[in-house]
Amino acid sequence: MWGKESKVWSRFENRLLYTIERLGAGVLDPRYPEVREYLIQLYEKALLEWDLDGFKLDFVDAFRAEPRFPQNPAAPASVAVRPITAGEDGRDEQSIDKAVDRLLTDVMARLKALKPDILIEFRQSYVGPLMRKYGNMFRAGDCPYEFITNRVRTLDIRLLCGETAAHADMLMWHPDEPAEVVALQLINVLFSVPQISVLLDKIPAAHLEVVRYWLTFWRQQRDVLLDGTLMPSHPEVLYPTVSAATKQKHLIVSYLDNVLPIPASLPPELIIINGTLGQRLVLDVTEDSGPRQLHIYDCRGNSVEQRELTLSAGLHALTVPPAGLVTLHTH
Numbered sequence: 001m002w003g004k005e006s007k008v009w010s011r012f013e014n015r016l017l018y019t020i021e022r023l024g025a026g027v028l029d030p031r032y033p034e035v036r037e038y039l040i041q042l043y044e045k046a047l048l049e050w051d052l053d054g055f056k057l058d059f060v061d062a063f064r065a066e067p068r069f070p071q072n073p074a075a076p077a078s079v080a081v082r083p084i085t086a087g088e089d090g091r092d093e094q095s096i097d098k099a100v101d102r103l104l105t106d107v108m109a110r111l112k113a114l115k116p117d118i119l120i121e122f123r124q125s126y127v128g129p130l131m132r133k134y135g136n137m138f139r140a141g142d143c144p145y146e147f148i149t150n151r152v153r154t155l156d157i158r159l160l161c162g163e164t165a166a167h168a169d170m171l172m173w174h175p176d177e178p179a180e181v182v183a184l185q186l187i188n189v190l191f192s193v194p195q196i197s198v199l200l201d202k203i204p205a206a207h208l209e210v211v212r213y214w215l216t217f218w219r220q221q222r223d224v225l226l227d228g229t230l231m232p233s234h235p236e237v238l239y240p241t242v243s244a245a246t247k248q249k250h251l252i253v254s255y256l257d258n259v260l261p262i263p264a265s266l267p268p269e270l271i272i273i274n275g276t277l278g279q280r281l282v283l284d285v286t287e288d289s290g291p292r293q294l295h296i297y298d299c300r301g302n303s304v305e306q307r308e309l310t311l312s313a314g315l316h317a318l319t320v321p322p323a324g325l326v327t328l329h330t331h
Helices: 033-050 096-114 147-158 179-187 205-220
Strands: 016-020 025-028 054-056 079-081 119-123 137-139 165-167 229-233 241-245 249-254 259-262 269-274 280-285 291-297 303-310 314-319 325-329
Touching (some): 033 054, 033 096, 096 119, 147 179, 249 259, 269 280
Parallel strands (some): 054 119, 119 137, 137 165, 249 269, 259 280
Antiparallel strands (some): 016 025, 229 241, 241 249, 269 325, 291 303, 291 325
16 A cells, blocks of 8 residues: 555556555555556665565455455445556556555565575465465464464364464454463464563563463474464364374374374373363374373473373363463373
8 A cells, every 4th residue: 555645646646556545545556567666666675775675565366356345335435446458558468456566576585585595474355375475474464362263273274274374463462361361372373382471570470480381382292383284173163173283293282172083102201281271181083102201391381190001992071270281201
């Protein structure tokens, strides 16, 4: 979008797809080569002058013939849509989609020429396999405070993005929340890159303890959380159980009070996280897995219980603190 108060508005006011009067802005038309070049030069200038690590390219979904959210017919008109006619002078593309492809392809190529490890982030709702061509980070759409929505959106991205990094929306919570609820904010985005959006020097000590513990856990287990074989279950009910596995680890997160199937041929390390405010995990063990060293932790990483547990076939009910976890290691 380009604001009417911008110094270069007059330069591009005839190179717009449409204007949105209530915002005092217009959406540039990427079918004009001078529009694409101007945008790319802006990014190059910012990268060189500020030595940025990367960019978040937002509102890519605004490149369309008409606004994404049409004005209510009963309300005063606030959107002026510029007619789209083939063969208009100065354009080198007739298709908006093809022009956006040229713009984003050239953005990535030109910025990588200046900084090979440049970071380019896109946000839902414009993420998917094709967008991997233009960027290397995808982020969940805005959902402050909503850890369930954050879970669903990050897992949706993970299922589409291949090896591209999937980022959660920024985590926020009220300072009066109990520590367990703070932990759930992090537990719900474990299979993505968490982003914290609270002032760490302002939150209660208990909250900081939770954040330190779960971020440390995430770093230690990122080999399975991000690079393991991801297995989210039942998207129709918001992924109540999610697991990931490598040859050495099998990690399960239960976001609902349900029975957790434990597969046969377990690796040496089994980690199960209680992603609820309840205190029960029920394991349905497929086949005998022998004795294991059980260790239960609360949401701050404090040790609650240690003992040996024989994982025989059948049901095993474990008492695990809210937002806590249990590890089961072979001897």
